[in-house]
Amino acid sequence: MQAHPTKTVETFALVAQPMTRADIPRLHHLSVGVGWTHRPEDWEAVLSLGEGIFVVDEIGRAVASAMWFPFTEGLASIGMVITAPRLQEYGTGRWLMGQILDRAGERDLMLSATNAAYRLYCSLGLTPGPTIHLHSGFATTPPDAPPLEVRPLRPEDEAEVRALDAHAFTVPRDRVMDHLRAIGQGTVLLRQGRIAGFAFCRPFGRGHVIGPVVADTQQEAIALIAPHIRAHPGGFLRLDTRETEGPLRDYLTACGMKLQEMATSMSRGTERFSQRHPRIFGLFSQALG
Template sequence: MPPAPTKLLESYELVAAPMTLDDVPKLHELSIGVGWPHRPEDWALVIGLGEGIVARDEIGRVIGSAMWFPLGDEFAAIGMVITSPRLQENGAGRWLMGHILNTVGARGKVLNATRPAYRLYISLGFMPLSPVYQHNGIVGAVAPGPRHARPMTAQDVAAIHGLDSIAMGIARPDVLDRLLPLSTGTVVERDGRVTGFALCRKFGRGHVVGPIVAESEEDAIALVAPHAEAMEGSFLRVDTRQPDGPFRQFLIGSGIRHYDTVTRMGLGPVPQATGPAFTFGLVNQALG
């Protein structure tokens, strides 16, 4: 078996090792240290859906992470790339990304870049595609808007898989199969056909609504409204690529305010949505 890859960084010697569920407690500490809200359960979810590496120092502390998630055979999403700011400045992020890029190989790659990591990804050849707007906050009185969604049932699952594939430009059945048992859902139905859906689950400080797939902003509002009403007085998050308009104004009017912006980036070919349904809310920033 070849020796584990190492990197000497200032006074640290970092060792890269495959990420496992046993790493969750230390990964949780790592993400708390950089202000990310992920719970241990949120780490377990992504580890179950992808592959990752951890960077350990000489005494076994986890001081870096990076993951990738297969999207069919041709594409991959990259996420959960974390290092402390000082180590990032000294090349730890580039070292971790090098391992991930070598593993992913020729697949087209997408990721969501935070502001501190943006220049690193540009230097690795990624190109900006679109902003992603993180909305979160304590839900107040839910803003007025359409209310034509209904609760999801088991009979809707096949349609939800199909809509997600259309909106993503690639099928990801493993992701939805993992999310559905953890989520409550809403759907929009027209003429006996499901045309949109939204899933809400526990995440971070409260709950997140995502994915949200709809044919229009009106439908996206209708899909989110019941979840917001159920979460009144609680923390709710939505990550969306939607520009300013009725959907984001509905979120803001309900107390789910714009908190931060990251940038969706791609390297090589990336999945393309075909419509008429599009993604109005992400599963999370790692999975898209």
């Protein structure tokens, strides 16, 4: 049996081991400790979409975590990177990231960096890209959306929606789309009878998260997310976007979803954040783009 990697910090050893669903209570406790809103159900979701390792201390407490999500043989994303505050100055994050990078191999990589982790990721060879703006809050009555043809997603729309997402994201992400089909509610935008954009909303954290949102313009994105906001009056909603200031973010603020935090999109390999059409106006998550 292969021994798990270990690291000695001060006078005790840390052990890195693979994540399993049985570890969710400890992982949830770790994320709560750094202020994340993930529920146990949200941890279960990401474990179904990728692979991870977490670090335990001498009494079995989870003190760090990281995951990677392989989309294809050429692309993966990294997320759910947490280091307990008491260990951040001892190089635990770099040690943990080294193991994740080994697992990802030579794939292109995408991740979202907090201010605290930005310098570490730069030192590991990742290149900064657009800023991610996290908007969230308790939904108020939305202003009128642009008068475009938007309707609920139907089962027969699946192939077109998957094709749009693969184009916007640059590769298919079948696990993500399967997950959305199982737990999300969708809207689609029609143009000349064809699906030209879509948006999903699903349970997450304190309420619901809207994303991914794929469209050609900010006005189309607004039309796609408006039904989801109207469906959750007074509920807690979140949307993460790489859009700079403009109509979409103004609309989110007007709906009670104010700017709360910012992160930096980072990548290794092929640049995948260009303004293609259609493009991603709302992320599925910061871990999975």
